[in-house]
Amino acid sequence: MTLYEWFIAALLVIGGLFTLIGALGMVKLPDLYTRLHAPTKATTMGIGCILLASMLMRLDRNEGFGIQELVISLFLFITAPVSAYMIAKAAMHLRVPLQPGSDPHRLLEKARDQQPPQ
Amino acid sequence: MLNTLLLWVAGVVGLALVLNAWRLVRGPSVTDRVLALDTMYINVIAMIILLGIYFDTSLYFEAALLIAMLGFVSTAAVSKYLLRGDIIE
């Protein structure tokens, strides 16, 4: 294997690993709001790595520049925060409880009613 | 060599899909299920791309692009529905 191929292999492994960590977070984190962190970060990162690997591979095979991959990753990076925001908003309106912690409940009420904190 | 690795990574993504499916079944709230479904959409895109490289066809990428768009639109639509359902206007 050449150095180039090792690089692609590393990207694939990192991508798979982050996807798995995102899924593990979905299973083990304590409440919805902490679970929100898994898909917006780990999974998006995982798919970014896999798409980059795919682009490099197609360059290697002389199949041209992977514009589709670029479009997909741009799209995912733009939409991930938006869907997280919408899910968080829906969760607050449905009164999904926060994990017991350091005085966040007062702020949750405020955030739901879109009021300033004081 | 790289082809074997592709299948292994696809297997890992498959495992991630199973874990997310567990959250989809388990809940407990509706938003948890929406979140699990949203993550599963992204995992499926990863899977399709891996298989696309493995079978060496660019047809799969169009499918991945479509799934990305439908996934976002459906998440947005369901969240909007949950929001509107709660507000009494």
Next chain:
Amino acid sequence: MNKALLPMPIHTAVLLLTWLLLNDFSIGHLLLGSLLAVLIPWLVAPLSDPQAPVRKPGKALVYALIVLWDILRSNIEVAILVMRPNRSLRPALLALPLDIQGDLPQALLASTISLTPGTVSMDFSEDRRWLYIHALHVTDEQALLRSIKERYEAPLKEIFAC
């Protein structure tokens, strides 16, 4: 450049370029792509709201690179946090006072916060002066808020000059 014929000239160029890159180059695709690149902006132009213009494109590029780097860093951080036992996590809700105004700069700030270190933006207050943030693990609330203001809000303020 006629404003009525081409309401969004940059969008037209990008659309045509993307069409040609997605398909193989031929005269037919050039014609079809040009037709779509003129028709689509013409249809969607009435839907768009006027947004604050980018004053400093160079700064915007630097900002994009900083955010990309932070996405990489934050992913590793979050991965480590996720692998640790749940009871060592200190999740918290924070309220970030906003200095920047305008839809586009605030939306960019909220998206940046969602993509970077252990934070997800949840909602704005009605008067758009506060942004509620959920953080996965907080040791020092004030330091976190300060770093967001310095690292992301200040450059955005400069880019949009608002």
